[in-house]
Structure formats: structure tokens, C-alpha cells
Amino acid sequence: MIYLDNAATTKMFEKGAEIYKEYACHSFFNPSANYSQAIAIAKELDSARGVLFNKLGASKGQMIFTSGATESNNLAIMGGRRNGKWEYVFSMGEHPSVYNAGKELERQGFIVHFVGLQPNGQIDYRQLESVVNEKTRLISVMHVSNETGAINDLTLVDKIRKQHCPKALLHIDGVQAFCKLDFSVDDFSADFYTISAHKFHGPKGVGALYVRNINDIKPIVFGGGQEGGYRSGTENVGGIMAMKYAVESIDICKNFEKVCKLKEIMTAILSQNNVISIINDGNFSPYILSVSFAGVNGETLMRKLQDNGVVVGMGSACSAKKSGNRILESMGKVKEEIKSHIRISFNEFLSENEVENAGKIILQTYQELWEKVK
Numbered sequence: 383m384i385y386l387d388n389a390a391t392t393k394m395f396e397k398g399a400e401i402y403k404e405y406a407c408h409s410f411f412n413p414s415a416n417y418s419q420a421i422a423i424a425k426e427l428d429s430a431r432g433v434l435f436n437k438l439g440a441s442k443g444q445m446i447f448t449s450g451a452t453e454s455n456n457l458a459i460m461g462g463r464r465n466g467k468w469e470y471v472f473s474m475g476e477h478p479s480v481y482n483a484g485k486e487l488e489r490q491g492f493i494v495h496f497v498g499l500q501p502n503g504q505i506d507y508r509q510l511e512s513v514v515n516e517k518t519r520l521i522s523v524m525h526v527s528n529e530t531g532a533i534n535d536l537t538l539v540d541k542i543r544k545q546h547c548p549k550a551l552l553h554i555d556g557v558q559a560f561c562k563l564d565f566s567v568d569d570f571s572a573d574f575y576t577i578s579a580h581k582f583h584g585p586k587g588v589g590a591l592y593v594r595n596i597n598d599i600k601p602i603v604f605g606g607g608q609e610g611g612y613r614s615g616t617e618n619v620g621g622i623m624a625m626k627y628a629v630e631s632i633d634i635c636k637n638f639e640k641v642c643k644l645k646e647i648m649t650a651i652l653s654q655n656n657v658i659s660i661i662n663d664g665n666f667s668p669y670i671l672s673v674s675f676a677g678v679n680g681e682t683l684m685r686k687l688q689d690n691g692v693v694v695g696m697g698s699a700c701s702a703k704k705s706g707n708r709i710l711e712s713m714g715k716v717k718e719e720i721k722s723h724i725r726i727s728f729n730e731f732l733s734e735n736e737v738e739n740a741g742k743i744i745l746q747t748y749q750e751l752w753e754k755v756k
């Protein structure tokens with residue numbers, strides 16, 4: 383099998399799994415307890431915080447461990463909410479864990495703006511500029527789209543914020559960017575930045591939220607006061623330590639170069655058929671390739687590919703079961719393109735040969751399906 387759905391999840395590092403086992407079976411102490419073994423674990427968690435912090439290039443702030451990006455996003459948005467006449471701004475491209483939190487704020491009576499996307503998948507900066515104002519409490523824009531790989535210009539988003547609503551908080555869902563792109567959260571003065579371990583060879587069910595000023599959030603889960611009171615519940619120690627290992631092991635720039643080459647190979651193969659439309663007009667992550675195969679149904683193609691040994695995605699696994707596609711629609715894609723869309727996503731361990739083979743299989747499988755429907 384050639385696995386090309388790495389934006390949905392990645393294979394965990396073997397060594398990370400060993401580390402997890404060590405903390406599950408041997409160093410299993412509760413980091414909130416008072417004896418020395420437990421205190422040592424709490425210190426190790428703090429060292430993991432430091433590692434994440436450094437990788438994010440943050441000059442100040444805190445790192446709160448969570449159960450993954452869905453929780454981190456909810457903590458930033460629902461925990462960052464304030465009562466009163468505040469307004470909230472989201473892009474139409476956001477993952478459901480952000481978009482639906484925005485919808486919930488709307489149900490709670492807040493004014494919420496959903497800003498559309500440009501045809502290249504980035505947020506419409508002009509529209510953003512037109513909706514923000516001195517009542518804006520929070521702007522939430524993802525770093526890299528999990529659907530298309532489009533990279534938002536966060537420096538520009540920050541500039542718009544500073545110009546029109548300097549008091550507004552900026553939340554970035556960085557799930558598809560962290561450990562993949564070389565950046566610092568200080569580049570765009572992010573107040574919150576969301577991380578999920580299973581997108582970079584860490585375990586599922588663990589992540590973090592970077593918070594610049596802790597006074598900007600309130601907890602949304604109440605209990606024993608772990609994570610400084612901002613996220614109660616015993617920490618997933620093994621998961622956090624395996625995530626720390628993944629962060630330390632990843633060489634962002636080296637992987638970036640390698641994955642660029644893989645995407646190039648796939649793009650060149652698929653471009654041989656001129657009715658295949660590849661979304662690549664703009665600034666995109668090399669890890670994600672979004673493609674529409676004219677005339678065939680994306681889901682049918684995905685299943686045939688699976689039979690032929692190539693696993694691809696159909697966009698966000700969390701929304702794959704829903705009909706329609708809010709993100710591609712917002713980019714102005716027509717129904718036909720949306721129906722025939724698949725997402726191919728890479729990791730740094732794939733060989734050029736594997737990607738070349740997968741590309742040929744995708745092309746051939748499409749051509750066979752096309753022959754049947756035309």
C-alpha cells in the first residue's frame with residue numbers, strides 16, 4: 383500500500399511508541415502527585431513544553447497540553463470569548479473544530495463574521511479588512527488549509543488586525559503547518575496557536591495550545607486544576623513525551639525540500655492529462671495536493687485507488703462523510719469539480735519511486751474510470 387493521506391494522520395515514530403510504553407508501564411506516575419517520582423514526571427512535561435515552545439519560535443507565552451487540535455481550537459475560541467458586545471471573525475476555510483465553534487458563538491448571540499476564500503484557497507484579505515472593527519474580540523485563521531494546502535499570509539492578517547482592531551486576539555490553527563513549515567509565531571504575533579501530534583508522527587489524542595498571554599483565556603474544562611488550571615484532567619504523559627520526541631526529531635527544512643520534490647513528481651505525472659485540474663496557483667504547502675478529476679466521482683476514484691494499492695483522502699476526514707464542501711465552494715469551485723475532488727498528501731518518508739508509481743496508478747485508474755463514464 384502507498385499511503386497518501388498524511389494530512390488525515392501520519393504513522394507514529396516507532397521510537398515514539400517505545401517512549402509512550404516506557405511512560406505507560408514504568409514511569410507511570412501522576413505528574414500532579416507529590417512524591418519524587420511524580421515530581422520528576424512533572425519536570426519532564428515542562429521540558430516537553432520547552433521543546434514545543436522553541437520549535438514555535440515563541441519569545442514569550444505558555445504551552446497548554448490538550449487532547450488534540452479539536453480541544454485546543456475550542457479552548458482558544460470558547461475560552462477566549464468574553465461576554466458583551468464582542469464580535470468574532472473566522473475564515474470559511476476553517477476545520478470543523480473551528481468553524482463549528484464559530485457557529486456555536488453565533489447561536490449564543492454573538493456577532494460572528496465568516497470571511498470567504500479567494501480562488502487560490504487563501505482567506506479573502508479585503509473582506510477580512512472590511513469586517514474587522516474595534517469590537518472584534520478574536521480572529522481565527524488557519525495557517526495551512528487541510529483541504530487544499532493553501533498557506534494563508536498570516537503577516538498580512540496580523541497587519542490588518544493591528545491597523546483596524548489592535549485589541550483583537552489572533553488564533554491560528556497550525557495543525558497542518560507545525561513541524562512542516564519553518565516559521566515563528568512571533569512573525570505574526572499569534573496569541574493562540576494550535577498543535578496536534580498525530581499530524582507529525584506523534585500519537586493521536588494529544589496536542590497543545592500555545593497562549594501568548596494567559597489572562598486572555600479562561601478554562602472550558604473544570605476539575606483538578608492541571609495545566610495551571612487552564613485544562614483540568616491528568617495529562618497524557620506518554621503521549622506528550624512521544625510528541626516531544628517527534629518534535630525534536632523532525633528537521634523541518636530538510637523534510638520540506640524532500641516533500642517539494644515528491645509533490646513535483648506527482649504534479650508532473652497528473653499534468654499529463656489536461657482535464658485533471660490541480661489546485662496550485664498560489665502559495666501552497668508541499669505536503670498537500672488537491673486535485674479534481676473531470677467526469678469521475680472523487681469517492682469512486684478513491685475506492686478504485688484503494689483496490690489498486692494507493693490510499694488518498696477526500697478532504698478533511700472529519701467532514702468526509704458530509705455532502706458538499708464548504709471550503710471548495712467558498713473558493714468558487716463548481717459542483718463538478720467538487721464532486722471529482724481528492725486530496726493527496728505526502729510525508730517525508732515516501733520515496734520518489736513510490737510517489738512516481740502512485741502517480742502512474744492514479745493516472746491509469748482515472749483513465750479507466752473515465753473510459754467507462756464518457
Ligand code: PMP
Nearest residue numbers: 450451452477528555557558578
Ligand atoms: N485542524 C486541522 C487543520 C486539521 O487538519 C485537523 C485534523 N483533521 C484538526 C484541526 C483536528 O485535529 P485533531 O484530530 O487533533 O482533533
